[in-house]
Amino acid sequence: METIRWGIIGCGDVTEVKSGPGFQKAANSQLVAVMRRDAALAEDYALRHHVPKWYSDAQQLIDDPEVDAIYIATPPAFHKAYTLLAAKAGKPVYVEKPMAMNVAECEEMLEACRQADVPLFVAYYRRQLPRFLKVKELLASGVIGEARFVATTHTGQFKRSSWRVQPEISGGGLFVDVASHTLDLLDELFGPIVSVKGFAGNQGQHYEAEDIVTATYQFESGVYGTGNWCFSSYEDMDKNEIIGTKGKITFSTFQNSPIIVTTPEGEEQFMIEHPHHIQQPLIQTVVDALRGEGACPSTGVSAARTNIVMEEILRAYYQKA
Structure with a gap:
């Protein structure tokens, strides 16, 4: 064609x-x-x-x-x-x-x-956006040494969000909608998640879907990870930190903020804009x-892995529902 x-x-x-x-x-x-x-x-x-x-x-x-x-x-x-x-x-x-x-x-x-x-x-x-390709390049360069673990914190104030918090339409709550992006991106950076445990709850009681999730996971590469997502917080915050043997990389999945590389020698920032479309x-x-x-x-095979991870994290919450 x-x-x-x-x-x-x-x-x-x-x-x-x-x-x-x-x-x-x-x-x-x-x-x-x-x-x-x-x-x-x-x-x-x-x-x-x-x-x-x-x-x-x-x-x-x-x-x-x-x-x-x-x-x-x-x-x-x-x-x-x-x-x-x-x-x-x-x-x-x-x-x-x-x-x-x-x-x-x-x-x-x-x-x-x-x-x-x-x-x-x-x-x-996000697998193909220049900003996250830069994160991948920085990891490959060895600037932070060998990656040891990645920590994600994503908080948000309560907002009504139509079908995105209706599990019968979306498959879950905002965790499914937004954390899927982060989990898929981490799959791209560190390989598939091979072991995962998680807890989910509903603290705000604004809707039936989960509004808080915590999880721990291990990647095929040997990197470990933790994630905390709370959608009834006082602020909107989105941060990923990759900790290595020589430094760390900090970046946001969604916010328009720079990639920050921190080492004992100092800090370097990279501001890479997203394309309009x-x-x-x-x-x-x-x-x-x-x-x-x-x-x-990003294929059906790679994307299905993110569904597997999210389903395992949310399993106990929806079994109780």
Whole structure:
């Protein structure tokens, strides 16, 4: 395929700036169709973004012969069903994160794509952002020696967040929505998590989903990790610290702050801005992979590992519910 022609299922907020324009601006890529169940909203999106076709039925978009690949940008509750339909039609899939509601759904999606011989990619776009590629480069440079452990602290004030705190739609609470990004990024930096233990609770009682999570884990590389996520705190704070034998690297998963390298010799900062369309670098790797010109670092296989970790951390909380 010279140009990969994309169709989007679920052209909601995430597709307005973060992802949708990336399919138009990536090299050898076109956005040719969008779908939303509300026909008026689908048409409005298509007109504003200069997309030639719009649908209110997902199957019609999937069956369109001018659509080569499918981007699923719905809430997680719908990821599996649309992935299976796309695979059945023989079309590659790029699905939003988290990959699915649970591990069992991830396995079904992977198997369907294997059987259909179509690739499955997942929108863990931080793997390809320049800021986090710099973190990976710094680790490889040995500036902090050998990495020993990584500590994550993510706190936030209570905010109402629609479907993101409805487990029947999102698969959990804000932990599932935001910590999945951090856990996937750590998978990229240190390899798969091979052992994990966690505790989850609901301290604020604002909704039924978990709002506090603590976890400990060990990576295949031998690095250890801890994470604390609290979404009923007094402040918004997001910090990862990688501690090594010669220094540490501090960076944020979400906040627009510099990477800080601290050693006995002093401190060095690297401020690397994100691209305007934040998914575009990863989308480019998907397009390149589909054209046989490269590989995408975020696949269904790698993304399923993050679902496995989160499910284990939250297991006791949802067994009690």
